[in-house]
Amino acid sequence: MRFQLEGLTVFFPYEYIYPEQYRYMLELKHALDAPGHCLLEMPTGTGKTITLLSLITSYQFSHPEVGKLVYCTRTVPEMEKVLAELQELMEYRRKAALEGDPCPEILALGLSSRKNLCIHPSVAEGGSREGVDAGCRQRTAAWVREKASTDADIELCEFFEEHQKAGGEALLPPGVYTLHDLRQLGRKKKWCPYFLARHMMGLANVVVYNYQYMIDPKVSQMVSRELERECIVVFDEAHNIDNVCIEALSVNLRSQTLDAASRNIGRLNAAIRRVKETDANRLRVEYEKLVRGLVSGGALRGGEDWLANPVLPDDIVRETVPGNIRRAEHFLSFMQRFLAYLRERLRVNVVVSESPPSFLLDLQNKVGVDAKTLKFCYDRLSSLLKTLEVTDTEELTPLQLVADFATLVGTYAQGFAIIIEPFDARLPSIPDPVMQLCCLDASLAMKPIFAKFQSVVITSGTLSPIDLYPRILDFHPVAIRSFAMTLTRDCLCPVVVTRGPDQMPMSTKFEMRNDPGVTRNYGRLLVELSAVVPDGIVAFFVSYLYMDAIISKWHDMGILQDIMKHKLVFIETQDVVETTLALDNFRKACDSGRGAVFLSVARGKVAEGIDFDRHYGRCVVMYGVPYQYTLSRILRARLEYLRETFQIQENDYLAFDAVRQAAQCVGRVIRSKADYGMMVFADSRYQRHDKRDKLPGWITSQLREEHLNLSTDMLLHVVRDFMRSMAQPYDRGLVGKSLLSEEAVQALEGGGSGGGGPMVY
Numbered sequence: 001m002r003f004q005l006e007g008l009t010v011f012f013p014y015e016y017i018y019p020e021q022y023r024y025m026l027e028l029k030h031a032l033d034a035p036g037h038c039l040l041e042m043p044t045g046t047g048k049t050i051t052l053l054s055l056i057t058s059y060q061f062s063h064p065e066v067g068k069l070v071y072c073t074r075t076v077p078e079m080e081k082v083l084a085e086l087q088e089l090m091e092y093r094r095k096a097a098l099e100g101d102p103c104p105e106i107l108a109l110g111l112s113s114r115k116n117l118c119i120h121p122s123v124a125e126g127g128s129r130e131g132v133d134a135g136c137r138q139r140t141a142a143w144v145r146e147k148a149s150t151d152a153d154i155e156l157c158e159f160f161e162e163h164q165k166a167g168g169e170a171l172l173p174p175g176v177y178t179l180h181d182l183r184q185l186g187r188k189k190k191w192c193p194y195f196l197a198r199h200m201m202g203l204a205n206v207v208v209y210n211y212q213y214m215i216d217p218k219v220s221q222m223v224s225r226e227l228e229r230e231c232i233v234v235f236d237e238a239h240n241i242d243n244v245c246i247e248a249l250s251v252n253l254r255s256q257t258l259d260a261a262s263r264n265i266g267r268l269n270a271a272i273r274r275v276k277e278t279d280a281n282r283l284r285v286e287y288e289k290l291v292r293g294l295v296s297g298g299a300l301r302g303g304e305d306w307l308a309n310p311v312l313p314d315d316i317v318r319e320t321v322p323g324n325i326r327r328a329e330h331f332l333s334f335m336q337r338f339l340a341y342l343r344e345r346l347r348v349n350v351v352v353s354e355s356p357p358s359f360l361l362d363l364q365n366k367v368g369v370d371a372k373t374l375k376f377c378y379d380r381l382s383s384l385l386k387t388l389e390v391t392d393t394e395e396l397t398p399l400q401l402v403a404d405f406a407t408l409v410g411t412y413a414q415g416f417a418i419i420i421e422p423f424d425a426r427l428p429s430i431p432d433p434v435m436q437l438c439c440l441d442a443s444l445a446m447k448p449i450f451a452k453f454q455s456v457v458i459t460s461g462t463l464s465p466i467d468l469y470p471r472i473l474d475f476h477p478v479a480i481r482s483f484a485m486t487l488t489r490d491c492l493c494p495v496v497v498t499r500g501p502d503q504m505p506m507s508t509k510f511e512m513r514n515d516p517g518v519t520r521n522y523g524r525l526l527v528e529l530s531a532v533v534p535d536g537i538v539a540f541f542v543s544y545l546y547m548d549a550i551i552s553k554w555h556d557m558g559i560l561q562d563i564m565k566h567k568l569v570f571i572e573t574q575d576v577v578e579t580t581l582a583l584d585n586f587r588k589a590c591d592s593g594r595g596a597v598f599l600s601v602a603r604g605k606v607a608e609g610i611d612f613d614r615h616y617g618r619c620v621v622m623y624g625v626p627y628q629y630t631l632s633r634i635l636r637a638r639l640e641y642l643r644e645t646f647q648i649q650e651n652d653y654l655a656f657d658a659v660r661q662a663a664q665c666v667g668r669v670i671r672s673k674a675d676y677g678m679m680v681f682a683d684s685r686y687q688r689h690d691k692r693d694k695l696p697g698w699i700t701s702q703l704r705e706e707h708l709n710l711s712t713d714m715l716l717h718v719v720r721d722f723m724r725s726m727a728q729p730y731d732r733g734l735v736g737k738s739l740l741s742e743e744a745v746q747a748l749e750g751g752g753s754g755g756g757g758p759m760v761y
Contacts, residue, residue, distance in 0.1 A: 001014065001015060001016075001017065001741075001742040001745070002096060002742070003742055003745045003746055003749065004746065004749050005022075005025055005026065005029060005055075005749065006026070006029060006749070008029060008058060008059060008062055009058060009061075009062065010025065010054055010055060010058045011054060011057070011058050011089070011092060011093050011096060012050075012054045012092075013050065013054070013088050013089045013091070013092035014050075015741070015742075016739040016740060016741055017739070017740050017745060018046055018047065018486060018673075018738065018739065018740070019486050019738075019740055020042065020043065020046050020483045020484065020485060020486060021046065021047055021051045022740060022745060022748065023481075023483055024040060024042055024048070024051050024055075024483060025051060025054070025055040027040060027479050027481050028040065028051075028052070028055050028056075028457065028479075029055060029059065030478070030479050031455060031457065031477075031478050031479040032056075032059055032066070032232065032455055034455075034478040034479075035454040035455045035478075036454070036455065036476075036477065036478030036479070037450060037455065037456040037457070037458070037475055037476075037477045037478065038455075038456075038457055038458070038477050038478060038479035038480065038481075039458050039459075039463065039466060039469055039470065039477045039479070039480045039481075040457065040458075040459045040463075040479070040480075040481055040482075040483070041459070041460060041461065041462070041463040041464060041466055041481070041482040041483065041696060041697075042459060042460075042461060042483050043461055043483060043484070043485035043696070043698035044461035044462075044667040044670050044671065044698075045461075045613075045670045045671045045672045045673060045675060046483075046485060046673070048236070048459060048461070049081070049082055049085050049236065050085050050088075050089065052071075052234060052236070052457070052459070053069075053071075053082070053085060053086050053089055053206075054089060056069050056232055056234070057069065057086075057089065057093075057106065057205075057206070059232075060106075060205060060232075061104065065230060066230055066232065067227070067228045067229070067230030067231035067232070068204060068205055068206060068207060068227070068228075068231050068232075069205065069206045069207070069231070069232050069234065070207050070209075070214065070224075070227065070231050070232070070233045070234070071206065071207070071208045071209075071234045071236065072208075072209065072210065072211050072213070072214050072215075072233065072234060072235045072236065073208065073209075073210065073211070073236055073237070074210070074211055074236075074237055074244075074608070074609065075210075075609050076112060076116060076179070076210075077609065078236070078237065078609070079110050079112065079179070079208050079209070079210070080110070080178055080179065080180075082110075082208050082236070083108065083109075083110050083176055083177070083178045083208055084178070086108050086176050086206065086208075087176040087178075090105075090106065090108075090175075090176055105174035105175070106174060106176075106205040106206060107172060107173075107174050107175065107200070107203060107204045107205055107206075108175075108176040108177065108204060108205060108206035108207070108208070109172065109176075109177040109182065109197055109200060109201075109204050109206075109207060109208070110177065110178055110179050110182070110197075110207075110208045110209065111197045111198070111201060111207060111208070111209040111213065111223070112179055112209065112210065113129050113132070113133075114129070114132045114133055114136050114194050115128075115129045115132040115133075116179055117179060117182060117183060117186075117193040117194040117197065118132055118135075118136065118192075118193075118194060119159060119183050119186050119187055119192075119193060120135075120136075120139070120157050120158075120159060122135070123135035123136055123139070123157070128394070130393070130394040130397060131394050133393060133394065134391065134392050134393050134394040134395075136157070136194075137391040137392075137393060138391040138392065139155060139156050139157040139160065140156070140157050140160045141389065141391050143389040144156070144389075144391060157192065158190065159186060159190055159191060159192040159193075160192045160195060162189070162190040162191055162192075163191040163192045163195050163196060163199075166189075166191065170191055170196060170199065171200070171203070172185070172196070172200050172203075176206075177197075179193075182196065182197055198223070201223075201226075202226060209223075211235065211241075211244050212244075212248065214233065214235075214449060215244055215245055215248050215445050215446070215449070216248040216445075217248070217249075217308065217309065217310055217311060217312050217313065217445075218308050218309070218310050218404075219308070220308075221308035221309060221313060222308045225313075227452075227453075229452060229453060229454055230454060231453050231454075231455075232453075232455045232457065233449065233453045233455070233456045233457065234456075234457040234459065235456070235457065235458050235459070236459060236460070237460050237461075238458045238459060238460045238463070239460040239461075239462045239463055239660050239664060240608075240660075241442070241446075241458060241469075241473070242442035242469075242472050242473065243442075245439070245442040245443075245444070245445035245446055245473075246438075246439045246440070246441075246442050246445075246638075248439075248445050249310070249408065249416075249439035249444060249445055250436065250437060250438050250439045251310075251401060251404045251405045251408060251436075251437045252434055252435070252436050252437075253342060253346075253401060253402065253405055253434070253435045253436075253437075254346075254432070254433065254434050254435075255343070255346055255433055257398045257401055257402070258339055258342055258343055258346070258398075258402070260398035260399075261335075261339055261398040261399045261401070261402045262336070262339055263398075264395065264396050264398055264399035265332050265335055265336055265339070265399065267395075268328075268332055268384065268388065268390075268399075269329070269332055271388045271390070272328050272329055272332070272388065275387075275388060282387055283327075283328055283387060285387075286328070286383060286384075286387040287326055287327060287328075289383075290320070290321045290326045290380075290383065291320070291326065292320075309378050309379060309407065310378055310404045310407055310408055311375075311378075311407055311408065311411045311412075312444065312445070312447070312448050313448055314448060315411050315412070321376050321379070321380055322372060322373050322376060324373060325373060325376065325377075325380050328384055328387070328388075331380050331381075331384060334369070334373065335377070335381075335399070335402070335403075337367050337369060338363075338367070338369055338374075338377075338402070338406060339402065340367070341363055341366060341367045341369070342402070342405075342435065344366075345420060345435060346420065346433040346434075346435055347433070348420050348422050348433065349422055350422065351419070351420065351421050351422070351633055352418075352419070352420040353417060353418070353419045353420075353633060353637060354417070354418050355413070355416070355417060355418070356409050356412060356413050356416050356418065357413050359409060359418045360374075360409065360410070371409075371410040372410070373410070374406040374407065374409060374410025375407060375410040375411050376407075377402075377403040377406035377407050377410070378400075378403045378404060378406070378407040379407075381399065381400065381403045405435075405437050408437055409437055412444075414441075415439060415440055415441035415444050415641070416437060416438065416439055416440060416441075417437075417438050417440055417634075417637040417641075418435065418436070418437055418438075419435075419436045419438060419633045419634060419637065420433070420434070420435045420436075421433065421434050421436070421633065436634060438634045438637060438638070440637055440638045440641035440642075441641060441645065442472055442473055443472070443473050443474035443475070446473045446474075446475065447474070450473075450475045458473075458477075461667055461696070461698075462660055462663040462664050462667055462696055463482065463660075463696070464482060464659075464660070464663065464694060464695060464696040464697065465656060465693075465694050466480060466481075466482050467480070468648070468652075468653075468656050471646050471648060472642070472646065472648070474646070482696065482697050483697075483698070484697055484698055484701060485673075485698040485701070486738050487673060487738060488673070488738040489676075489725075489726075489730065490702060490725075491670070491673065491674075491675065491676035491677075491726065492670060492676070492677070492679065492698075492699070492702040493676075493677075493678050493679065493702065493707070493718070493722045494666070494678075494679040494681065494695075494699050494700075494702055494703045494707065495678065495679070495680055495681070495703075495707040495708075495710055495715060495718055496681045496686045496687055496692070496703075496707065496708045496709060496710065497525065497680055497681065497682045497710050497711070497712065497715050498683075498684040498686075498687050498709050498710065498711070499521075499684070499711045499712075500517070500518075500520075500521025500524060500525070500711065500712050501521070501524065501711060501712045501713050502517070502521070503711060504517050504518070504521060505518075505684045506518055506521050506522060506525075506682060506683065506684060507624065507683045507684045507685060508541075508542050508546065508623060508624025508625065508683060509685070513546060513624075514549075516553070519550055519553045519554070519557070520557060520559070521712065522550065522623060522682065523550075523553075523554045523557060523559035524559070524712060525621070525680075525682060525712050525715070526539060526559075526563055526597065526621065527559060527562045527563050527566075528712060528715075528716055529619055529621065529680070529715075529716075529719065530563050530566040530567045530595070530597055531566050532716060532719050532720055532723070533618050533619040533678065533719060533723065534595065534615070534618055534723065535590045535595050535596075535615035535616070535618050536586065536590045536595065536596055536597075536598070536612060536615060536616040536617050536618060537567065537595075537596075537597045537598070537617075537618065537619045537620070537621065538597075538598045538600060538612050538617050538619075538620045538621070538668065538669065539597065539598070539599050539600065539620070539621040539623060540600050540601065540602050540607060540620070540621070540622050540623065540626075540662075540665040540666075541599070541600070541601055541602070541623050541624065542601075542602060542623065542624040542625070542626045542627070543601060543602075543626075543629075544574060544601050544604075546624075547571075547599060547600075547601055550623075551571065551599065563597060566595065567589070567594070567595040567596050567597050568585075568586075568589045568594060568595070568596045568597070569596070569597050569599065570582040570583070570585060570586040570589075570596060570597070570598050570599070571598075571599045571600075572598070572599065572600040572601055572604055572605070572606050576605065579605060579606065582598070583598070583606070583610065586598045586616075587616060590615050590616050591615075598612075600665075602622070602626035602661045602662065602664075602665050603626065603661055606668075607661070607664060607665045607668070608664070610668065611668060611671050612668045612669050613669075613670075613671035613672065613675055614671075614675060617668060617669035617677055618669070618676070618677055618678065618723075619669070619677060619678040619679075619680065619719070620665065620666050620668060620669045620677065620678070620679055620680065621680040621682055622662050622665050622666055622679075622680065622681050622682060622683075623682050623683070624682070624683045625658045625659070625662065625683055625685050625686070625691065626658050626661040626662055626665075627654055627657075627658045628654070628657060628658070630654065639653060639654070655690060655691060655694060656694060658691075659691055659694040659695055660694075662681070662695075663695055663696050663699060666679040666681070666699070667696075667699075673738060674730070676726045678719060678722060679699065680715070687708060687709050
């Protein structure tokens with residue numbers, strides 16, 4: 001349909017629109033008009049992606065001064081899904097154009113790592129991301145190509161060479177290009193898809209890529225530096241955005257890393273000696289550049305682009321590199337001293353926690369290394385690797401990590417902590433020392449993004465309690481809204497189960513989780529559900545450790561055998577390949593009618609990115625409240641920082657974080673309004689208001705009073721009634737409460753109904 005929204009012509013590719021989609025568009029338009037940032041929570045399964053794409057591409061068409069849409073996703077499958085929906089939208093706009101509506105074509109593309117885009121037969125098989133990157137650099141670096149002009153034995157990448165030869169003619173025609181499309185086009189034209197996508201980013205109207213390309217300074221300064229202020233940036237599925245920001249600015253060093261870094265330094269020393277013998281002028285030129293302050297040495301060409309500085313753009317030091325590390329051998333000697341100090345600090349028997357200034361003072365006193373020199377470590381290493389013409393960057397990852405650590409600790413005095421642990425607290429008998437530079441402030445990584453772009457949209461299905469995000473990320477949204485879900489039938493049935501059939505309370509609280517009675521009641525709950533729920537059931541546990549322990553006890557009690565009388569059982573492990581195979585077989589079992597139970601973990605891969613729509617997820621069980629490991633030193637340091645800096649109390653943040661993870665888990669079962677499913681919160685703590693009220697409104701609005709404080713046998717009555725009512729014939733084309741036609745939307749526009757009051761149709 002095509003309709004007017006406060007004077008804006010919106011192209012929407014479906015015949016009907018949900019009321020919440022209309023309200024979402026209205027709120028989003030207000031933020032773009034302001035212009036400013038917004039925080040929007042949209043119920044799962046209500047078409048959030050197509051709503052965003054329809055409104056923003058229509059807005060771009062009506063407001064040519066607006067820049068490109070930069071759509072950030074967490075995973076490659078999510079990226080492909082966004083581009084597929086955009087293809088559908090563009091197909092509709094093409095039809096509209098044929099009917100006489102002015103509607104120009106757009107260029108949209110997905111950008112991912114070389115690993116996902118490379119089509120060179122031997123490089124693409126490099127295995128890890130770092131392996132593919134290194135293989136690419138070995139064939140595309142400027143110095144390799146120069147040598148190849150005189151040495152026919154040096155192998156180059158034919159796809160990169162053809163792309164370079166095409167020059168300004170290496171252009172993509174308008175259209176929507178998924179990663180698969182780019183690879184196909186690359187094979188057809190003999191152009192490198194990765195460098196083609198990087199080149200076309202500047203000309204595209206829509207770019208879809210991973211969070212890291214925007215948030216992580218090492219990547220964003222390389223990929224997103226040229227984006228204009230007028231861009232609209234969207235972070236989809238952003239409920240964990242604060243954790244992504246913190247990971248981007250944190251570094252862990254183990255003794256194995258330091259040993260490997262020391263070997264890297266030995267290798268670079270040997271390379272320096274070789275260069276001195278064969279081409280000493282190269283090192284002299286680099287030294288002179290550093291004296292003049294040309295750290296980066298100009299624009300990067302080809303595949304030799306080492307990752308950018310790990311520090312945020314505004315904090316990069318714009319000064320000349322200190323004299324004591326300008327010469328290559330002096331720099332490596334400096335790094336050896338720093339490594340020796342780190343090794344010494346790792347020899348601890350108790351946990352040490354300190355601030356960067358305290359760490360730097362000790363470093364200065366013991367080995368005479370100052371903070372100013374540390375700030376330049378990363379840039380100096382990058383310069384040296386280019387000078388030595390190093391292409392096998394995968395092997396140098398440990399030294400890069402140490403340079404990361406040095407640069408960050410030398411730059412930031414606030415918002416970071418250094419924690420040295422002699423062993424993992426959960427495995428105290430195994431010595432495994434680790435030094436962690438932990439970012440405590442998520443707003444550090446987001447600050448340059450909010451400052452650079454005029455409109456940043458943070459959206460997800462589970463942002464509740466939504467008012468905590470502006471405090472954690474330290475920004476002021478012009479629009480902040482959580483939308484309800486309009487339903488023609490009650491296809492969601494959340495329930496809180498607090499006790500077993502023996503009336504004994506059920507909880508994963510630390511003092512109760514090993515109680516045999518709780519373990520047995522949790523097991524009987526799953527046995528009874530597998531007998532009455534058709535097709536697929538998904539159960540989430542609070543941690544891998546707890547899941548392994550409870551499955552072992554269920555096996556001893558005969559509970560697993562009882563479950564398998566009704567359904568097959570599959571388990572998520574920490575191995576990605578095993579889990580993928582388990583998921584595949586789980587789906588086959590559901591498709592064949594045998595039915596299956598999938599046992600998974602909150603905060604795991606499955607909880608974050610896998611949908612259990614339709615018959616794959618007719619019931620989801622959340623065993624316990626998925627709190628973070630509260631004895632973690634990093635978590636304690638972060639909680640203290642949040643309390644002192646943002647006045648966020650520890651219990652508030654812990655409950656917020658646990659309940660958003662629980663909501664993310666149970667939300668996996670509803671992927672459209674035609675879908676239906678049970679949501680079972682199996683823990684007596686969900687009975688308390690401080691937990692329940694933090695769940696998203698679209699879940700709590702369906703949580704009836706009679707579905708609280710249930711025992712297992714009471715739950716079975718509710719499940720049977722719910723499944724029976726869902727089995728009744730359902731008119732999917734029902735127009736009215738759940739759907740708006742084009743005429744109804746125009747009537748709303750004419751009546752001036754905003755996003756707030758009740759809608760009448």
